[in-house]
Amino acid sequence: MWEEILARYLNEKRLKKSAKRERIIKFFFKVDKHLNVDELYEKLGKKVSRSTIYRTLKLLTKCGLAIEQKFEEKNRRYEPAHLSHHDHFICLKCGEIIEFNDKKIENTQNKIAQKYNFKIVSHKLEIYGYCEKCQKG
Amino acid sequence: MWEEILARYLNEKRLKKSAKRERIIKFFFKVDKHLNVDELYEKLGKKVSRSTIYRTLKLLTKCGLAIEQKFEEKNRRYEPAHLSHHDHFICLKCGEIIEFNDKKIENTQNKIAQKYNFKIVSHKLEIYGYCEKCQKG
DNA sequence: AATGAAATTGAAATTCATTTTCATTATTAT
């Protein structure tokens, strides 16, 4: 539960609660997508400054509740980290991001790593192309 | 051969030859690694401005001779495109970049894409961790 | 070789996302 993790983190770091921050975070978890700062800014009715959004997302990342994604765009996206590991399809037309997780790929990665004596810490697989809708349209 | 491709491109676009550009490009292909603008600037003895290096790498990318890579760093890297498709191991300690290509991974990607009715255009697999040397050190 | 149109260059200016600063406001422990 993100509420507890957040509460613990704030307490630990002697940070204070604030309405703005809560609004951002609640919304972020409700929407539960890959969002960038501007999208949050717009969807929150421009009631919270970008600075605060940036700061809040950094904070969530630090306490492990969000993951920074850098797809092939100018700006970052963030996604809630409550989901298990997965990789992404990214539609080049509509920008939709589809998540998937495949055991075989993960296993194969581990095998190759072994072959190269490479110790894996993390990985990132992004597949760019066209989603079902956009192939038709 | 990159020389011909480049020559054809310059001719086609009515661009002129220049010593600076040639120096950059020759060096780029000689080194044959994943370089960023600053590394090129330094290794070329600061004899060519960063602007020109940026422009030259853009040009190479446009004519298909270089590939822009955006690993998890602040700045871009470029690599010669004469190699066939491959993915990367990236060492978190020494920064070494190891290339690999695995049929099984590529096949599996295609299968998953089919399952999601996703039409693949390109993909990017980056595996972060520690290279053989850095595990020991 | 000389000319001139067009491309190239480097330095400085600009852009754009993100971070930082700082003065003001809000929160919290006492």
Added chain:
DNA sequence: ATAATAATGAAAATGAATTTCAATTTCATT
């Protein structure tokens, strides 16, 4: 209520990449 400290937003700063522009170079045509 007070004091200490965190949170906030606006503006400034940062940094990579791009663009601008005046000066230089290239090259086709004389």
